[in-house]
Amino acid sequence: xxxxxxxxxxxxxxxxxxxxxxxxxxxxxxxxxxxxxxxxxxxxxxxxxxxxxxxxxxxxxxxxxxxxxxxxxxxxxxxxxxxxxxxxxxxxxxxxxxxxxxxxxxxxxxxxxxxxxxxxxxxxxxxxx
RNA sequence: CAAGUAGAUCGCCUUAUCGCUGUCCUGUCCCAAUUGCUAUUGGGACGGGAUGGAGGAAAGUCCGAACACCAUAGUGCAAUCAUAGUGGCUAACGGCCACCCACCGUGAGGUGAGGAAAAGUGCAACAGAAAGCAAGUACAGGUCAUGCUGUAGUGAAACCAGGUAAACUCUAUGUGGUGCAAUGUCAUGUAAACUAACGUUGACCUGCCUGUCAUCGAUUAUUUGAUGGAGGCAGUCGGGAGCGUGCACGCGCGAUUGUUAGAGGGUAGACAGCUAAAGUUUGCUGGUAACAGUAAACGCAGAUAAAUGAUGAGGGCUUUUCUUUUUUAGGAUUUAGAUUCUAGAAAAUGAAACGUACAGAAUUCGGCUUAUAGAUUUGCUUACUCA
RNA sequence: UGGCCUAUGGUGUAACUGGUAACACGUUGGUUUUUGGUACCAAAGAGUCUAGGUUCGAGACCUAGUGGGCCAA
Numbered sequence: 001x002x003x004x005x006x007x008x009x010x011x012x013x014x015x016x017x018x019x020x021x022x023x024x025x026x027x028x029x030x031x032x033x034x035x036x037x038x039x040x041x042x043x044x045x046x047x048x049x050x051x052x053x054x055x056x057x058x059x060x061x062x063x064x065x066x067x068x069x070x071x072x073x074x075x076x077x078x079x080x081x082x083x084x085x086x087x088x089x090x091x092x093x094x095x096x097x098x099x100x101x102x103x104x105x106x107x108x109x110x111x112x113x114x115x116x117x118x119x120x121x122x123x124x125x126x127x128x129x
Numbered sequence: 130c131a132a133g134u135a136g137a138u139c140g141c142c143u144u145a146u147c148g149c150u151g152u153c154c155u156g157u158c159c160c161a162a163u164u165g166c167u168a169u170u171g172g173g174a175c176g177g178g179a180u181g182g183a184g185g186a187a188a189g190u191c192c193g194a195a196c197a198c199c200a201u202a203g204u205g206c207a208a209u210c211a212u213a214g215u216g217g218c219u220a221a222c223g224g225c226c227a228c229c230c231a232c233c234g235u236g237a238g239g240u241g242a243g244g245a246a247a248a249g250u251g252c253a254a255c256a257g258a259a260a261g262c263a264a265g266u267a268c269a270g271g272u273c274a275u276g277c278u279g280u281a282g283u284g285a286a287a288c289c290a291g292g293u294a295a296a297c298u299c300u301a302u303g304u305g306g307u308g309c310a311a312u313g314u315c316a317u318g319u320a321a322a323c324u325a326a327c328g329u330u331g332a333c334c335u336g337c338c339u340g341u342c343a344u345c346g347a348u349u350a351u352u353u354g355a356u357g358g359a360g361g362c363a364g365u366c367g368g369g370a371g372c373g374u375g376c377a378c379g380c381g382c383g384a385u386u387g388u389u390a391g392a393g394g395g396u397a398g399a400c401a402g403c404u405a406a407a408g409u410u411u412g413c414u415g416g417u418a419a420c421a422g423u424a425a426a427c428g429c430a431g432a433u434a435a436a437u438g439a440u441g442a443g444g445g446c447u448u449u450u451c452u453u454u455u456u457u458a459g460g461a462u463u464u465a466g467a468u469u470c471u472a473g474a475a476a477a478u479g480a481a482a483c484g485u486a487c488a489g490a491a492u493u494c495g496g497c498u499u500a501u502a503g504a505u506u507u508g509c510u511u512a513c514u515c516a
Numbered sequence: 517u518g519g520c521c522u523a524u525g526g527u528g529u530a531a532c533u534g535g536u537a538a539c540a541c542g543u544u545g546g547u548u549u550u551u552g553g554u555a556c557c558a559a560a561g562a563g564u565c566u567a568g569g570u571u572c573g574a575g576a577c578c579u580a581g582u583g584g585g586c587c588a589a
Contacts, residue, residue, distance in 0.1 A: 003147065010434080014397065017434065050434050061188090062488055066438090069149095073439045076148065093434085104439060 005076040011050035011091055020091050027121065029114040031098025032071075032107070036118065037091045047083055049075060049092040057099045067096050070104050074111035082119040090122070 011017060016039070024037035051071040053064045071094055094114070 005148075007150085012434070014434080052434065060488075065435095065489060068434095069438050073148075077439085108439095 011048040053096045082115045
């Protein structure tokens with residue numbers, strides 16, 4: 001898996017997102033929180049992910065955009081190390097639940113923790129039994 | 130120099146690596162259509178290359194328009210809302226420009242919802258005799274006599290055709306509604322489904338078609354022609370539940386698949402709208418100016434859980450501190466030169482640290498309002514005091 | 517994206533057509549009680565979200581902003 005994050009890797013279906021929030025499970029690594037749901041896609045992409053920042057915590061569009069960019073960048077750089085050999089397909093949504101802006105180093109570190117937790121919990125359990 | 134005042138312009142830069150997104154070109158493979166085949170067209174997957182990619186406010190959504198639909202957006206009345214010196218600019222405006230007037234400021238300048246109080250209705254706490262049909266205090270003057278005259282006192286305002294219209298109102302002008310989540314096409318899906326209420330067409334002649342019916346004519350007969358009647362279609366004139374903005378008029382739409390309401394079902398995807406426009410820059414001409422005309426060049430974001438970013442390195446800019454140098458004042462040591470301490474000022478291809486604003490397109494324009502670190506630049510002003 | 521409403525002591529609400537912010541609960545102090553509660557008495561606590569304007573005078577009227585809330589596929 002390359003270090004890309006193009007249109008196909010993004011979670012775009014409104015219907016699927018509603019289903020994800022109503023039925024999905026979640027794990028957290030503050031200030032990040034991930035909601036995920038096992039599903040299947042038509043176009044051969046194993047993981048589709050989206051990011052979200054609450055308007056309640058960040059009033060200004062510039063701040064929201066900046067945090068979302070940082071989260072996307074962190075996801076793009078580290079997804080390949082965890083998701084390379086998976087047979088299942090997942091929809092992911094990563095939320096920012098903190099209330100203050102942070103720098104890229106912290107988000108990168110927390111994203112690694114989050115993806116590590118996710119892979120331990122879901123990906124390895126599926127293959128072992 | 131300092132303080133101020135009115136404008137104008139800009140609002141971080143360079144580079145390496147990894148990414149996001151639009152457009153164009155192009156390679157390999159797969160699918161479909163056409164063809165006898167090469168091949169062509171369309172779609173998809175994986176690649177490669179070129180090139181474009183946030184703002185002065187993109188913000189607030191406060192005005193004005195374009196555009197789309199509702200009827201081609203009409204007429205009268207009413208209501209609502211807006212505007213309000215004069216003239217001009219503009220596609221339009223509640224915007225802009227010029228001038229007049231009023232107020233503020235020493236001044237440069239600033240602010241102004243700046244029509245009407247002699248059409249009418251209302252309002253004015255406290256104080257005061259009295260707050261506007263009027264009534265009348267004290268002192269002085271005056272008169273035949275009297276609030277007849279002046280002054281005082283209360284108050285923001287006391288008879289002035291008073292004040293107040295950002296009180297109602299009147300005058301003039303304007304104002305239909307909904308907003309790109311408009312609107313159109315395709316896809317998906319039940320359903321031309323269900324429940325309730327209401328409604329669903331007559332006349333006339335003309336034309337065409339049908340050829341079942343009646344009469345008459347031609348023909349041996351099949352058949353064919355004419356007239357009348359019947360049916361259908363089209364046209365004309367009406368009726369029609371209702372629908373189309375508050376009312377009325379007028380106009381339009383309107384039925385085998387109607388109108389209104391209820392309950393319920395599906396989708397929430399794609400494409401168009403969608404970025405060439407009252408366009409941007411520069412020069413010249415006209416105009417006091419806003420602005421207009423003209424010539425040349427440019428061709429400038431188009432995302433949709435929503436692109437324009439991340440990391441590293443270097444450089445600008447601002448502020449502070451330190452260091453060094455120069456210099457001023459005072460003190461100490463010394464015969465003098467000189468050395469040194471304290472306080473202040475200025476400068477630096479010096480060093481370090483911190484900071485580098487406000488803020489993110491969502492149909493598109495013209496304005497207004499609000500936020501904004503800092504930098505550049507132009508015009509103008511300075512009463513009093515001190516030098 | 518488009519539209520609408522609202523803001524008054526710590527909390528919840530009043531304030532008529534502009535006239536100098538009221539009530540309840542809560543808080544503080546006192547009385548009653550052996551003590552606490554209840555009850556009674558008294559006091560403090562906002563200058564009306566912010567900034568301008570109109571007016572003699574604004575919580576109210578006008579303009580601009582800030583915060584909070586609601587609606588529309």
